[in-house]
Each structure stands twice: as structure tokens, then as C-alpha cells.
Amino acid sequence: MSDLEDEYRRRFPAILVPLAEALEGHLKGTLQGEARIDRISARAKATDRFIAKANATEGGESKYTEPLREIQDQVGARIVTFYLSDVERIAAIIERYYRRVESRVVVPDSESEFGYFGRHYILLVPSDLMPSGDDKSLAPEFFELQIKTLFQHAWAEANHDLGYKPQSAVLSRDARRRIAYTSAQAWGADRMFNELFREFGENASVPSDGH
Amino acid sequence: MPIEHIHTYLVHPGKGAHEAPRIRGNTLSLDGKMFPLLNEIYVKSDHDCPIEISFNHREDGTQQNPCRDLIIAYLGEPNVAHGRHLAERLEKVTTHRSGLGLLFLLAGTEGRDHKVVISRFPADVGILAEESERALTVEFLERVFMKRATTYKAVAYQDASLKAGFWLGRAVDKQINSDMVQLSNYWIADFLDSDFRTTAAAGTKRLAVALRDAARKSGDVAVKSEIAAAVTLGPSLAGQRLTINEFSNRFGLSTGARDALAGEIKNPSLLDERFQFDAKEFAKQVPYRSIELNTGVILTADAAQFDKVVQQEVIDPREGKVRLSAEGKVMNDKLTKVK
Numbered sequence: 001m002s003d004l005e006d007e008y009r010r011r012f013p014a015i016l017v018p019l020a021e022a023l024e025g026h027l028k029g030t031l032q033g034e035a036r037i038d039r040i041s042a043r044a045k046a047t048d049r050f051i052a053k054a055n056a057t058e059g060g061e062s063k064y065t066e067p068l069r070e071i072q073d074q075v076g077a078r079i080v081t082f083y084l085s086d087v088e089r090i091a092a093i094i095e096r097y098y099r100r101v102e103s104r105v106v107v108p109d110s111e112s113e114f115g116y117f118g119r120h121y122i123l124l125v126p127s128d129l130m131p132s133g134d135d136k137s138l139a140p141e142f143f144e145l146q147i148k149t150l151f152q153h154a155w156a157e158a159n160h161d162l163g164y165k166p167q168s169a170v171l172s173r174d175a176r177r178r179i180a181y182t183s184a185q186a187w188g189a190d191r192m193f194n195e196l197f198r199e200f201g202e203n204a205s206v207p208s209d210g211h
Numbered sequence: 212m213p214i215e216h217i218h219t220y221l222v223h224p225g226k227g228a229h230e231a232p233r234i235r236g237n238t239l240s241l242d243g244k245m246f247p248l249l250n251e252i253y254v255k256s257d258h259d260c261p262i263e264i265s266f267n268h269r270e271d272g273t274q275q276n277p278c279r280d281l282i283i284a285y286l287g288e289p290n291v292a293h294g295r296h297l298a299e300r301l302e303k304v305t306t307h308r309s310g311l312g313l314l315f316l317l318a319g320t321e322g323r324d325h326k327v328v329i330s331r332f333p334a335d336v337g338i339l340a341e342e343s344e345r346a347l348t349v350e351f352l353e354r355v356f357m358k359r360a361t362t363y364k365a366v367a368y369q370d371a372s373l374k375a376g377f378w379l380g381r382a383v384d385k386q387i388n389s390d391m392v393q394l395s396n397y398w399i400a401d402f403l404d405s406d407f408r409t410t411a412a413a414g415t416k417r418l419a420v421a422l423r424d425a426a427r428k429s430g431d432v433a434v435k436s437e438i439a440a441a442v443t444l445g446p447s448l449a450g451q452r453l454t455i456n457e458f459s460n461r462f463g464l465s466t467g468a469r470d471a472l473a474g475e476i477k478n479p480s481l482l483d484e485r486f487q488f489d490a491k492e493f494a495k496q497v498p499y500r501s502i503e504l505n506t507g508v509i510l511t512a513d514a515a516q517f518d519k520v521v522q523q524e525v526i527d528p529r530e531g532k533v534r535l536s537a538e539g540k541v542m543n544d545k546l547t548k549v550k
Contacts, residue, residue: 024241043526064517066372066374067233069371069372069374069375070374070375096398096410096411096412096413097410097412097413097416098410098413099265099406099408099409099410100268101265101268101274101378102264102268102270102272102273102274104272104273122274124265124379126394126409127263127408127409127478127480127481127484128417128477128478128481130478132478132480141378141379142378149396191517
């Protein structure tokens with residue numbers, strides 16, 4: 001086991017898991033009463049995923065020279081909403097309560113491509129949630145937040161799952177086209193539902209369950 | 212570890228100027244007469260710079276900040292040329308109202324961490340008096356730079372990583388609540404391109420929830436009343452930059468009320484964390500104030516308007532009896548299961 005893996009394994013239960021739990025509660029508190037939120041969740045990045053990311057290369061060089069500092073999604077949170085317009089509404093609330101160092105709308109590179117869509121933030125961990133004492137220096141300063149619609153979330157989850165299948169290392173052109181097709185379907189469904197919601201339901205707000 | 216590098220620059224007002232004068236800088240020795248003063252600023256920066264700040268990202272949302280880039284470049288190679296870029300940045304945001312300033316960059320290492328303290332001494336005028344056996348001579352001095360409590364500014368950054376770190380810092384700026392927007396934004400917003408670590412809504416919500424819970428949980432009616440009165444006056448602080456402790460000072464809360472409030476804040480250091488008071492958020496968190504009498508009467512009104520719409524008259528101070536009165540048209544009449 002490398003020193004890095006050893007260190008991450010030590011931080012995982014002691015710092016990252018409790019921080020993810022606290023963060024999930026914090027986000028739920030912030031968005032309490034907001035309509036059309038399907039779920040709010042936060043998790044600590046699993047050790048094998050962290051090590052795999054830390055070992056990533058770019059142009060033959062290691063992508064990260066200080067992975068424990070550079071990898072900013074050691075704690076990641078996700079908010080899944082019903083409609084596209086909800087993403088922007090929730091994003092505006094998040095920006096009022098959390099300090100951000102990065103904010104981007106992730107879309108495929110070209111207008112004729114379909115793939116991953118989502119709203120991503122790198123946010124400062126609220127000072128209320130930072131551990132005290134020696135643990136403070138071990139806790140990440142940032143966390144990643146993704147805000148997605150149900151369709152964007154469903155596509156990303158299935159795509160991620162397929163990406164981890166042993167046979168998926170080299171996808172055929174046809175397989176890539178089929179994946180793009182599912183993304184296009186999800187994109188179209190999001191547009192349609194958003195239009196229908198604007199047409200019929202925007203003023204009839206129903207609070208979400210459980211949050 | 213002591214300071215390892217000191218660089219200084221004379222920074223003229225240059226905001227809006229077509230052609231700013233070239234900034235002169237110098238390296239200072241680590242053993243001169245000024246060293247003890249600068250070393251004290253460096254060593255005490257944790258205590259003297261209480262305002263937690265973080266850099267803003269670029270307008271397009273990218274994780275990049277021009278001032279942070281300059282600080283990291285300076286720490287990577289602390290020399291006069293790299294430091295001058297920071298001085299030039301300060302010059303571009305310095306107005307004639309802020310005036311001439313002497314900038315010091317103090318860099319060193321603390322264990323694995325790099326540390327830098329950036330400190331600006333404002334220019335002042337002074338009189339030099341020299342006494343000899345026969346006479347006293349006085350001389351008017353311009354360009355005297357003093358660590359004046361009201362206008363002195365500094366910021367400290369400490370981090371192990373020059374690549375991923377240095378997003379958070381601690382600053383001091385006594386002009387932060389100046390009525391002049393230019394002065395209040397000069398150091399943190401304009402020069403450092405930063406903002407408070409805690410947003411206005413988050414800081415105000417933390418305060419409002421703590422006040423609400425402290426009042427609810429306290430068994431002392433006097434403490435409840437004090438907190439309720441502070442909540443009523445709270446909206447007058449709209450836009451002010453303050454800490455929870457300063458809120459308590461502003462409304463003269465007693466030790467009992469302060470303790471009740473502090474008891475609702477998980478980490479005591481958050482009592483001194485600065486944020487901008489957001490009156491809308493405050494009203495959202497504590498919209499109503501209620502008074503309950505031992506006779507079963509409960510009177511509820513908008514928290515910010517309570518003292519205006521409900522009149523209280525003490526009718527028996529020994530018994531603590533009061534008469535409450537309110538005027539208006541009856542809009543509703545409800546029967547409820549809970550208070």
C-alpha cells in the first residue's frame with residue numbers, strides 16, 4: 001500500500017465520512033421547503049476511486065503532484081431536481097449560502113455531440129462544518145457539488161456504471177453512438193418536461209418529500 | 212521561523228490614471244532598525260488579521276484569481292520584481308482618498324507551510340522635534356508612514372501547497388464599514404479580489420437561528436426579552452459587516468444573553484467570523500416575535516415591527532405585570548391545537 005493510499009484510508013473514516021454526513025445535513029437544511037427536489041446526498045470518495053484518480057496521467061505526466069490537496073471532490077454532494085428550470089433556481093440558492101471557487105455548466109464540447117450535462121461547483125466547506133484542532137489541517141477546504149435533473153442524473157449514473165465494466169475500455173463507434181443517443185433522449189425529455197412544466201405547472205408549487 | 216524576505220514599495224494613487232509612475236521597490240535587511248516592527252506584524256498576523264476571506268473565481272467561473280496568481284508567483288521566488296506586480300496591482304485600485312501608501316511583503320516558512328504577510332502603511336504628516344542644549348528645532352515631515360489603527364491594512368496567507376492552496380486568507384481592514392464604498396471595498400474587494408469566507412446569507416442565517424434557539428431554550432424571561440429586543444432592532448444593521456460578538460456588543464446584550472447565544476454556536480471561533488448582515492435573510496429566519504403572558508394570552512407580530520405595533524405598559528413592577536395593547540382591524544380569528 002502506498003503512503004498516499006495509507007493516508008487516505010486514515011482520513012476516510014476519521015474526517016471525510018463525518019464531513020460528508022454533516023454536509024448532507026447542511027445542504028438539506030439550506031434547501032428545506034424547496035419544491036421539486038428529488039434527493040440531496042453527499043459522500044466521501046471511496047479509496048479505490050481516489051487512488052485511481054490520483055494516478056491519472058496527462059500527456060504522459062502525472063496529472064496530480066499533490067493529490068490530497070489538488071483533488072477537490074474527496075467529498076462530493078449532489079442535488080437532483082425535477083426540471084431544468086429547477087437547476088437554475090437551486091443554483092441561485094446555493095450561490096447565496098456557499099462560497100464558490102469554481103462554477104461551470106458542463107456540456108459536451110460541440111453542439112452536435114451528446115454526453116454528460118450538469119451544473120458543477122467547487123465550494124468552500126462551510127466553517128460551521130470544519131473540524132477543530134489537529135483534524136482541521138487534514139480536512140479538505142473544498143467539496144464538489146453537482147446539480148442535475150432526474151434525467152441528467154439517470155444518464156450519468158448508467159454511463160458511469162458502463163464505464164466501469166471490464167469490456168468498456170475500448171468502446172466501438174456504434175456503442176459510443178448508442179450512448180450519445182441515450183443522452184440525446186434524456187436531453188430531449190428534459191426540454192419537453194421543462195416546457196410542459198412552464199406551460200401547466202409553474203405556479204402550482206408542491207413541496208418535495210423528505211427535505 | 213522568522214521572516215526570510217522583506218520587500219517594500221511606495222504605492223501612489225493610480226486608479227484611473229493614464230500613466231502610473233514606475234513603482235520603486237527595495238529589499239530590506241533582516242537585521243535593521245525596522246526589523247522588530249515588521250517581525251511583530253509577521254508573527255502576530257494570526258491575531259491581528261481576524262477577517263477570514265477567500266479569493267473570488269474568474270467571471271467565467273474558472274478556478275483562477277489574478278491576485279492569488281501574483282502571490283503564488285512571489286512566494287515561488289520572493290524577489291523585488293515579483294513583489295512589484297503586487298504593488299502595481301494595488302496602485303491600480305488606489306484612489307487619492309486612500310492616498311500614498313508603503314507596501315511591505317513579508318515572506319517566510321512555517322514548517323512545511325509558505326507564509327506571506329502583505330501590509331500597507333498609509334502616509335501621514337508629522338513633526339520632528341530635535342532638542343539640543345541651546346534650542347529646540349522642529350521640522351514638518353511629509354511621507355511619514357504609520358501603522359495607524361484606523362487605516363492600517365494587512366492580509367496573511369499560509370499554506371503548504373503553492374499549486375492548490377492559498378485560496379483562504381486572513382485580513383485586517385478597519386475601514387470596512389466606511390460610508391465611502393470606495394474605501395470599504397479598497398483592500399479586500401478591489402486589491403485582493405476576495406470576499407468574506409462566509410456569505411451574507413449564511414452568516415446572517417447562523418446568527419438568526421442562534422438567536423431564535425437561544426431565546427426558545429432559555430429559562431430566563433429577562434434573557435428571552437433581551438434577545439427578542441435585539442431581533443427587533445436587527446434589521447437596522449442591513450449591509451453592515453460584523454461578527455456575532457459585535458452584534459451582541461451593538462445591542463448591549465447581558466452576559467446571560469451572550470452566553471445563551473454563544474451556546475447555540477457550535478464552534479466558538481465562529482462568534483468572531485465576519486459577514487455582511489442581510490436584513491432579508493434575517494427576517495426570513497426570525498419573522499415573528501411573540502409574547503406570552505401567564506394568563507394564557509399570546510401576542511404575535513412581525514419581529515421587526517413588534518415594538519411599533521404592540522405597546523407595553525408596566526402596571527406592577529414588583530409582580531412583573533404588564534398591559535399589552537395593539538390596534539388594528541381583525542383580519543382572522545383562529546382556533547389552533549398548538550401554541
